[in-house]
Amino acid sequence: xxxxxxxxxxxxxxxxxxxxxxxxxxxxxxxxxxxxxxxxxxxxxxxxxxxxxxxxxxxxxxxxxxxxxxxxxxxxxxxxxxxxxxxxxxxxxxxxxxxxxxxxxxxxxxxxxxxxxxxxxxxxxxxxxxxxxxxxxxxxxxxxxxxxxxxxxxxxxxxxxxxxxxxxxxxxxxxxxxxxxxxxxxxxxxxxxxxxxxxxxxxxxxxxxxxxxxxxxxxxxxxxxxxxxxxxxxxxxxxxxxxxxxxxxxxxxxxxxxxxxxxxxxxxxxxxxxxxxxxxxxxxxxxxxxxxxxxxxxxxxxxxxxxxxxxxxxxxxxxxxxxxxxxxxxxxxxxxxxxxxxxxxxxxxxxxxxxxxxxxxxxxxxxxxxxxxxxxxxxxxxxxxxxxxxxxxxxxxxxxxxxxxxxxxxxxxxxxxxxxxxxxxxxxxxxxxxxxxxxxxxxxxxxxxxxxxxxxxxxxxxxxxxxxxxxxxxxxxxxxxx
Numbered sequence: 001x002x003x004x005x006x007x008x009x010x011x012x013x014x015x016x017x018x019x020x021x022x023x024x025x026x027x028x029x030x031x032x033x034x035x036x037x038x039x040x041x042x043x044x045x046x047x048x049x050x051x052x053x054x055x056x057x058x059x060x061x062x063x064x065x066x067x068x069x070x071x072x073x074x075x076x077x078x079x080x081x082x083x084x085x086x087x088x089x090x091x092x093x094x095x096x097x098x099x100x101x102x103x104x105x106x107x108x109x110x111x112x113x114x115x116x117x118x119x120x121x122x123x124x125x126x127x128x129x130x131x132x133x134x135x136x137x138x139x140x141x142x143x144x145x146x147x148x149x150x151x152x153x154x155x156x157x158x159x160x161x162x163x164x165x166x167x168x169x170x171x172x173x174x175x176x177x178x179x180x181x182x183x184x185x186x187x188x189x190x191x192x193x194x195x196x197x198x199x200x201x202x203x204x205x206x207x208x209x210x211x212x213x214x215x216x217x218x219x220x221x222x223x224x225x226x227x228x229x230x231x232x233x234x235x236x237x238x239x240x241x242x243x244x245x246x247x248x249x250x251x252x253x254x255x256x257x258x259x260x261x262x263x264x265x266x267x268x269x270x271x272x273x274x275x276x277x278x279x280x281x282x283x284x285x286x287x288x289x290x291x292x293x294x295x296x297x298x299x300x301x302x303x304x305x306x307x308x309x310x311x312x313x314x315x316x317x318x319x320x321x322x323x324x325x326x327x328x329x330x331x332x333x334x335x336x337x338x339x340x341x342x343x344x345x346x347x348x349x350x351x352x353x354x355x356x357x358x359x360x361x362x363x364x365x366x367x368x369x370x371x372x373x374x375x376x377x378x379x380x381x382x383x384x385x386x387x388x389x390x391x392x393x394x395x396x397x398x399x400x401x402x403x404x405x406x407x408x409x410x411x412x413x414x415x416x417x418x419x420x421x422x423x424x425x426x427x428x429x430x431x432x433x434x435x436x437x438x439x440x441x442x443x444x445x446x447x448x449x450x451x452x453x454x455x456x457x458x459x460x461x462x463x464x465x466x467x468x469x470x471x472x473x474x475x476x477x478x479x480x481x482x
Contacts (some may be wrong), residue, residue, distance in 0.1 A: 012150045017252050019154060020245070024313035026161050027168065029241030032317075034168035036244035037104040037232065038116040040225040042175075044103070045092075045120035047217040049085035052210030053077050054127035059209055060202060061135050068195065075194035076202045078128045089121040103229045106237055115172040122179035125186040132193050145186075153178025216354035222361035223387055227380040230368045235376055238316075243377040245313060246320035247384070249305055250327025256297055257335035260290060265342050272346060280406050285462065287339050288411045292458070295419040298332045299448060302423055303441035307434055325423065326381035330388035332416075337392040340399035352398040360391035414457050422448055 027035065060073040092100070096117070097109040107113060126149065133142040156177045160170030227247075231240050267286075271279040302325035309321050344350055364387035371379035399405070422444045431437035452458045 012146050013252075013255050013258070015147075015150055015154065017248075017255075019158075020248070021312055022158065022162060023171075024245060024317050026165070027171065027241075029239075029245075029316050030237040031168040031171075031241070032244055033228075033232075033237040033241035034107050034112055035171050036228050036240070036248075037107050038112050038168075038172055040221075040228050041100065041103055041113060041116040042120045042123070043225055044218070044221050045088070045117060046123055047214060047221055049088050049120060049124050050081045050127055051084055051207065052213040052217065053081050053084075053206055054124075054131055055213060056206035056210045057128055057131045058135060060206060071193065071195040072197050072199060073202045074128065074132065075196040076199045077206055078190055078194055079196050079198055080203055080206075081124055081127060085121045085124045089117050092117050104232060106232045106240075111169060112172060115169075115176050119172070119176045119179050122176070122183045125179075125183040125190075128194070129186050129189045132190070136193075145189075149178065149182045152182060213354075216357050219354065219357040219361040223357065223364050223391070226361070226365055227368055227384065230365070231372060231377060231380055234372045239377050242317055242320045243323055243380065245317050246323025246381070247327050249312065249320065250301075250324040250384075251331060253294075253298060253301065253328050253331035253335070256294060257331060257338060260294075260335065261338050261342075264290075264338065265345070268342050269346060284406045284408050288408045288415070290339075291336060291412050292415050292452070294332055294335045295415050296448060298328045299419040299423060300445050302328045303426055303445055304438070307438040307441070323377065323381040326378075326385045329385040333385070333388035333392045337388070337395050340392075340395040340405075343399045343403045343405055344395070347399075347402040349398075349402045353395075356391055356394040356398060359394050360387045363387045363390045411457050414455050415452065418448065418451050418455070422451075 024032065054077070057074055057077050060077065061070055063073070065073075093114060097113070100109060100113045104113065126145070130142060130145065133139070133145065153175055155174075157171050157174030160166045160174045164170060166173065228240065228244060231243065235243075268283065271283055305324045306321040309318055313320060341353060341356075344353060364383055367383035367386060368380055371383060375382075426437075426441055426444050429440075431440065449458065
């Protein structure tokens with residue numbers, strides 16, 4: 001089942017990535033900056049509007065009671081999410097121009113921010129039904145819904161941006177229309193599975209459970225998206241648009257980490273449940289080879305993104321590649337962060353996770369405020385890598401006190417260190433042509449596994465054993481759950 005969810009996540013994010021060559025040829029860098037900032041507004045309002053209540057649906061669903069009582073509890077939370085979201089959206093629509101100027105001062109409130117506000121509200125219609133799909137173990141419906149909404153929204157965006165040439169306004173209007181059309185069927189799906197009543201005995205405990213999670217969600221936003229809001233105070237919209245594309249290209253590494261996480265967590269829990277600490281050695285080896293795959297993909301993307309820019313984006317975005325490698329590094333750290341965090345979940349010691357996220361977010365914001373005025377958009381790229389590295393360290397430090405996991409530190413260090421060394425080696429000389437740079441990059445990428453084999457990081461027999469171990473755990477579960 002987790003694999004199906006992972007495929008859905010990859011399809012949704014991968015489709016958006018594939019459309020970048022279209023968007024960047026019909027949107028100027030300034031338009032792209034407006035879109036990026038408004039999507040940042042949608043993201044932060046997506047944290048505020050539901051107040052985390054959709055996370056309480058799972059908790060209340062498993063409480064004792066009849067099926068009718070479960071439907072009432074879910075219905076209460078659904079009504080509360082819609083009511084709170086509508087109230088916040090109305091207030092921001094009428095009085096939020098001054099407040100939103102803090103996030104996106106260079107973007108006019110009308111029409112751009114207003115479109116973002118109502119898109120964020122319409123998005124909340126999908127929160128409860130998607131949770132219910134998971135609770136009812138309907139992964140195919142979950143994936144079909146999420147992918148269908150993505151395709152619907154992308155269709156309207158393409159018509160308005162490409163067909164009518166409406167630029168950033170067309171992009172945001174298409175996103176609003178797609179969310180609005182999807183809201184109707186999502187509401188009908190929800191009503192078939194809940195009873196919309198308002199029970200204060202359900203809402204009070206649910207708020208007590210969900211509200212403490214909101215700061216963590218805000219910190220996650222600050223870690224991933226606050227740089228674009230801060231950059232508006234120091235750089236031009238054209239520079240911000242180029243940076244936003246470069247960041248998005250680096251964030252494509254999230255496809256790899258999301259796919260891994262959806263499989264790793266149940267894999268980890270099943271192994272520890274059946275084998276206990278005796279399975280630690282095998283799990284540590286899986287972690288080492290995951291790091292190898294992650295670093296290989298990251299190195300390849302960091303080396304090849306510059307030659308690929310001609311295919312990905314129009315000439316106005318040609319410098320975006322300079323940002324991407326540092327964002328790739330950040331997402332490699334983020335992928336490795338999933339390991340200690342999953343151990344915290346296993347030990348049911350999740351209280352430190354918000355502290356980890358808040359700490360990393362504070363580092364990100366602080367470094368941006370310090371360095372961006374001096375070094376511009378590249379400073380924001382550097383701080384992305386640093387902040388995610390801090391998050392990895394804090395999570396590792398928190399988890400090691402709860403679970404003594406036997407990381408293969410030498411192997412992990414060599415895997416990451418050789419990748420960094422090859423990247424720096426590739427960036428050192430000045431190349432006469434792009435073709436020469438491409439040839440050198442491909443040569444260094446091919447050299448990476450050779451060096452790791454020579455250093456004893458990769459062993460063929462170990463690889464075969466690890467693959468067999470993963471198949472024995474994952475494939476039977478996938479066949480059963482899907």
